[in-house]
Amino acid sequence: MDLQSGYPYSLIRNGLPFNYPWLETDIRTDVAVIGGGISGALTAYALTKAGISNVVVDARTIGLGSTAASTSLLQYEIDTPLYQLQEKVGVAAANSAYELCAASIGELERICKALRFPHFEKKHSLYLASYRKDVSWLRKEYAARKALGLKMEWWEEAVVLDKMGFSAPAAIYSHTAAQTDAYLLSHALHQHNIRHGGAVYDRTAVVDMEFRPRSVVLKTAHGQTITARYVVIATGYEVLQYIKLPLLKLNATYAVVSEPNHAEEQWYNDCLIWETKSPYLYMRVTSDHRVLVGGRDEPFYNPTRRDKLIHRKAAALEKDLRKKFPDIRFHPEFKWTGTFGSTEDGLPFIGAFPPMPHTYFALGFGGNGITFSQIAANIIADLVQGKKNPDTAIFSFNRKIRHSR
Known part of the structure; x- marks a missing residue:
């Protein structure tokens, strides 16, 4: 699928900072990660940090899918407001999802510091009521977040006008946000992983998967094979070629x-700004x-x-x-x-899909896919090591969604 078009700012500014080879021989590894964008890069980083050998393959030049088009806002808010998410998936799961997203921003900051990656800036975020009819539910949202302990302020119309110079009926001003460059960060992660024993191959399309009792064999378009104990699929919106279900x-x-x-x-x-x-x-x-x-x-x-x-x-x-x-x-x-x-509830899909053994998915859908990608990296690194992760059920393919009346 053609995932982006035009002149993405990060791609124009940074060009192709690194070149990666295509796969030319058969190889073996602990984990094969399909997808070299920000989701695959963060997952490979978590695996490398845990001492697990891994190989990343991408059908394109690295970063030229959705990652190149990312506007790289980092917010804990997902596309479904917290109070609505509580109704859809339950209070405990919704609260955990928001807490995980907030925590992931700090984790991404620590990763950027460890990599000496300069393109991470802490920010605040302003969530504006677009219309007066939105104020009542935005108050409910503020109350739900406040009960969770998230750092923020309620702004009345006069405060918005005083602070911002334009009028809006109300707003939530959040203290936890950031911005980065997802395209450059993906390359920085890959370079770190390569220095620590990982491998990255682009222009290497996986065209077939053979599931064996204790491994998965991937076949590429040019006939090479990758034999892995586990596969992680981090192809984003192109996942529909692997899962024939109406997921998104x-x-x-x-x-x-x-x-x-x-x-x-x-x-x-200099806050991030978005609307209801x-x-x-x-x-x-x-x-x-x-x-x-x-x-x-x-x-x-x-x-x-x-x-x-x-x-x-x-x-x-x-x-x-x-x-x-x-x-x-x-x-x-x-x-x-x-x-x-x-997705229907605004949450990503992370973890195992039963029809595909030895396979995990890192699918950070929605407006804040980068924070979802960091959550997926943590969960998958645990699963590969045989550890139980309490957050797996929140993002499971089998999670229950309560439909609003």
């Missing part, structure tokens, strides 16, 4: 980034002082239809920004689109 709904999202303009001086604390409306608008300032605006999602039908909308969607996103910040000098420089998946 595909959407196309759009983003545009400006020329450098020092817009961080225009709003409070669906699809939601989000914006942040990059480390090189550009404004990045994203949203305007559409159901995904095919790449051609998705790509035709890039210029129109970018213009609409620029208009959305100007409604809030009319004085910002916003000259669009790069615009792009990417395909992403969403």
Whole structure:
């Protein structure tokens, strides 16, 4: 599947920082990770840290799938508000999911420090009520988060106006957020893993899987084989080639980034901004002082239809920004689109899928796939080592979802 198109900002800025070989011989390993984007890279890092030999393979050049299109916001909030998630999956599971997402931001910070990776910035996050009708449920959301002990503030309309310079009926101002560069971080993780005995092969498509009693044999498009005790599938939205079930709904999202303009001086604390409306608008300032605006999602039908909308969607996103910040000098420089998946409850799928033995999935769907990827890395590293992980059930393929009336 063609997962992104246009000129993703990180890809344009950073190019191809490293080259990786394609697989040319048959090999054996403890774990084969299919997918070299941020999910596969974080999983391989966790395995390497645990002393487990692993090999990463990707059908593309490393990072050129959804990871290149990521806008790299790190938030503990998932696409389903906490109070609604409590109704869908139960209070305990919903609370744990939010706590895990919050904790993963700190874990990602520690990983970046260990790698000496400079592109991690702590931020605050502002969740705006788009309409007055949203205030009542946003208060419920605030109460649910407060009961969980998450650090945040409630902003009335006057506070939003005073702090931000534009009007919104209310907002939640969260103290736990960050931003990074998912594309560069993936490469930094791969380079670390290679230095510690791992291997990464790109342009190496897996076309067949043979499940044996104690191993899985992967066959590549060029005829090589990888024999592994376990396989981790971290292919994101292309997972539908492995699991023929209606697991997710595909959407196309759009983003545009400006020329450098020092817009961080225009709003409070240089916070991340997003809204309650669906699809939601989000914006942040990059480390090189550009404004990045994203949203305007559409159901995904095919790449051609998705790509035709890039210029129109970018213009609409620029208009959305100007409604809030009319004085910002916003000259669009790069615009792009990417395909992403969403699940019924907003949670990812992580762990075993019974019809496929010796196989684990790391599928971080939704708007904060990077934090989900870190959670998946921790869970899968435990499972491969034969350890029980109490969080596995929350993200299981067999989890129960209560349907809203």
